[in-house]
Structures are given as C-alpha cells and as structure tokens.
Amino acid sequence: MTTHSNKGTALITGASSGIGAIYADRLARDGYDLILVARxxxxxxxxxxxxxxxxxxxxxxxxxxxxxxxxxxxxxxVLRTDASITVLINNAGMGATAPMLDSDIAQMSALITLNVHAPTHLALAAAPAFVARGTGSIVNIASIVALAPDLLNGVYGASKAFVLALSQSLHHELAGKGIRVQAVLPGATATDFWSAAGTPVEHLPQDIVMSAEHVVDAALAGLQQGETVTIPSLPDLADWETLDQARKALGPNLSRSRPASRYGLAA
Ligand SMILES: NC(=O)c1ccc[n+]([C@@H]2O[C@H](COP(=O)([O-])OP(=O)(O)OC[C@H]3O[C@@H](n4cnc5c(N)ncnc54)[C@H](OP(=O)(O)O)[C@@H]3O)[C@@H](O)[C@H]2O)c1
Structure with missing residues (x-):
C-alpha cells in the first residue's frame, strides 16, 4: 500500500538508469512521492x-x-499543474568523448537539445510554479567538465558549463523567494553514460570513478548543507570557494567605459 507524502513529489528526468534511478530510490526513502521520466x-x-x-x-x-x-x-x-511537486531533478543527459573535430554535428545538436534546452525549459516551468507554491528545489546535474572544458568532448563540456551558469543565476534570482537551487558536478561515475558516449567506464582509471550511489548520497548531503554547487569528489570545499571568489572579484572591472590600457587605445 502507498501513502501520499507530506514532503510532496519529486519529478526526476533520466530516472530509468544510473544517477537518476538512484535519486529515485533515495528520494522515495526520504519520503517523497515520485514522477519518473525517461524514454x-x-x-x-x-x-x-x-x-x-x-x-x-x-x-x-x-x-x-x-x-x-x-x-x-x-x-x-506537469511541473506547472501538479501542485504536489516540490522537487525537480534535471538529470537526463548524454555525453560524448570524441574530439570536436571528429564530431557529428547532428549528434552535437541533439546533445545540446537534451543537456541545455530541456533542463532550461523544465527549470523555467518549475521556478514560477515553485514560487507560487512557496517552496521547491531545483537540482541540475551538471558535471566537473563545466570547470574543465578541455576534458572530454568540448560541446559536452560547454553544455555542462551552461547548466552550472544557469543554476548560479537561478540561485541568485530565487534564493530570496525560498526556492533552493543546486548544481551537482559529478566526476566520472560508473553508469551506462560512458558506453553510450563511446568509452566504456571500464577503460577509465578506476581511482577516478565513483559509484552513482556515492554521487547521489553526497549530492543530497550537499543540498542538506545548503550548497549551491556540489562537487562530490572535491576534498576541500575551500578550493571551490577560492575559484568562486576570484570570479566575483572580477566583477567591478568587467564592464567599464574604456578599453584596458594594454590595448594601447587609452584616451
Ligand atoms: N556518468 C558520468 O560519468 C557522469 C559524470 C558527470 C555528469 N553526468 C551526468 O549525469 C546525468 C545522468 O547520467 P548517468 O551517468 O546516470 O547516465 P545514464 O545511466 O546513461 O542515464 C541517462 C538517463 O537519461 C535518460 N535519457 C537519455 N536521453 C534521453 C532523452 N532524449 N529524453 C529523456 N531521457 C533521456 C536515459 O533514459 P532513456 O535512455 O530511457 O531515455 C537515462 O535514464 C547526465 O546529465 C550526465 O551528463 C554523468
């Protein structure tokens, strides 16, 4: 027999395998009802x-x-109209490991549609609905390649940099409205993702590969701890904070009325 949850419902994309299926298990354990989406x-x-x-x-x-x-x-x-939904896990995604010079453009376009367009569309549907409901969490599964675009296929890296930037921007806009936004940046994770992307996970050095269970458990712990960006394998959170502070320190100089003096155009 099932009972309806007072935590609400989590809608998880890409829940038929890998990281999404583990999110489904863990969120059900934590008392959420589920809507699972995949092909x-x-x-x-x-x-x-x-x-x-x-x-x-x-x-x-x-x-x-x-x-x-x-x-x-x-x-x-569904996100707009099902008032029980309190969590969106934007997880469905595909990868690629071939260099961009060897990439099929149609496949790269499909990757951008799934990794960029779909989570954006769903986040933009969920955000106003969550604001109206006064509660909600949006979790976007990015990747460490968001910070390391020179690893793997560049279009895949760029798609995940988009997911990170979108999450940071959504957090900026929604934090004051009681809506949680988290970007999760897994490193290599033992799922079917790798064989679909062209490099079976067994071909990677096993000391860089994490289980999907550990990724999700760390991500949920990070969410609980109030992290906006969770990097499951990063030993020292201060390393991320240093990078983020350096980015913010650029702020006052990123838009000025004159080009920098090194371009020799002053006055
Ligand atoms: N594995 C890694 O090393 C790793 C590292 C960093 C980030 N990630 C990210 O983690 C997320 C989950 O990947 P995973 O590792 O768990 O891989 P996975 O096991 O291959 O899972 C991908 C999920 O996305 C679904 N999916 C694929 N294409 C879809 C489509 N067109 N429409 C709807 N659903 C679709 C798949 O289900 P169907 O095939 O049934 O549609 C599956 O449920 C992805 O965003 C990936 O980029 C993975």
Whole structure:
C-alpha cells in the first residue's frame, strides 16, 4: 500500500538508469512521492516496481523523449499543474568523448537539445510554479567538465558549463523567494553514460570513478548543507570557494567605459 507524502513529489528526468534511478530510490526513502521520466517505458516500470515494493511510496512514470518539443512541453505542463511537486531533478543527459573535430554535428545538436534546452525549459516551468507554491528545489546535474572544458568532448563540456551558469543565476534570482537551487558536478561515475558516449567506464582509471550511489548520497548531503554547487569528489570545499571568489572579484572591472590600457587605445 502507498501513502501520499507530506514532503510532496519529486519529478526526476533520466530516472530509468544510473544517477537518476538512484535519486529515485533515495528520494522515495526520504519520503517523497515520485514522477519518473525517461524514454524507455519498460526500464522506468522496472525502477518504479522496485521502489514501490521497497519504499511504499506513490511512483508514476512518464515515457518522454526530452529532445522532442511535444514531450518536453508535456513534462513542463506537469511541473506547472501538479501542485504536489516540490522537487525537480534535471538529470537526463548524454555525453560524448570524441574530439570536436571528429564530431557529428547532428549528434552535437541533439546533445545540446537534451543537456541545455530541456533542463532550461523544465527549470523555467518549475521556478514560477515553485514560487507560487512557496517552496521547491531545483537540482541540475551538471558535471566537473563545466570547470574543465578541455576534458572530454568540448560541446559536452560547454553544455555542462551552461547548466552550472544557469543554476548560479537561478540561485541568485530565487534564493530570496525560498526556492533552493543546486548544481551537482559529478566526476566520472560508473553508469551506462560512458558506453553510450563511446568509452566504456571500464577503460577509465578506476581511482577516478565513483559509484552513482556515492554521487547521489553526497549530492543530497550537499543540498542538506545548503550548497549551491556540489562537487562530490572535491576534498576541500575551500578550493571551490577560492575559484568562486576570484570570479566575483572580477566583477567591478568587467564592464567599464574604456578599453584596458594594454590595448594601447587609452584616451
Ligand atoms: N556518468 C558520468 O560519468 C557522469 C559524470 C558527470 C555528469 N553526468 C551526468 O549525469 C546525468 C545522468 O547520467 P548517468 O551517468 O546516470 O547516465 P545514464 O545511466 O546513461 O542515464 C541517462 C538517463 O537519461 C535518460 N535519457 C537519455 N536521453 C534521453 C532523452 N532524449 N529524453 C529523456 N531521457 C533521456 C536515459 O533514459 P532513456 O535512455 O530511457 O531515455 C537515462 O535514464 C547526465 O546529465 C550526465 O551528463 C554523468
């Protein structure tokens, strides 16, 4: 038997495997009902059966391809109209490991649609709904390549830099309205992502690969601790804070009436 949660419902994209499926398990454990989204209805059903059996929560599944406009709009409508939704986990994504010179442009466009357009569309649907409900959390799964665009495929890195910047900007705008925003930057994680991207995870040095369970548990702990940016493997949070402070210190000099003197154009 399932009972309805007073924590509300978490909508998780890319919940049929990997990091998204672990979020589903952990959020059900923590008392959330679930709406699970991905393309494969069968895999979603298996994840949902497993969770309802163990966690006694209400779990709904919606098969949707987030690169298709109609499907994206359908999920955005759920976020807007289902007043029980208090958490959005923007997790669905695809990777690429080939250099940009060897990349297929159509595949890169599909990557941008899934990794950039879809989470943006869903965050922009969820944010006003959460503000109206007076509560909500938006968790965006980025990647450490947001900070290291020279690793892996550059379009993938750029897509995750977008997710980080969008999250920081949403946090800036929504924190005062009681809405939590978190960007999660996993390093290499042991999921199907790697084989789909062209490099099986077994080919990586295993000392850089984290389990999806550890990634999600660290991300949830980071959310609990009030982090806006969570880097599960970073030993010293001060390293991130130093980078962020350096970025902020640039602020007063990023827009001025004259070019810098090194360009020889003064006065
Ligand atoms: N694994 C890593 O090393 C790593 C590191 C940093 C960040 N990440 C990020 O973590 C997130 C989750 O990846 P993962 O590692 O858990 O990989 P994964 O196991 O391959 O999971 C990807 C999920 O996205 C779904 N998905 C893919 N294309 C979709 C589409 N067009 N529409 C809807 N859903 C779609 C997949 O389900 P269907 O195939 O059923 O649609 C699956 O549930 C991604 O955003 C990825 O960029 C991963």
């Amino acid at each position: 494969s209805a069968d895999k979603l059903r298996d994840v949902a059966h497993d969770i309802t059996r163990r966690r006694e929560r209400s779990v709904e599944t919606i098969a949707a391809d987030l690169t298709r406009h109609e499907d994206l709009v359908r999920i955005a409508d």
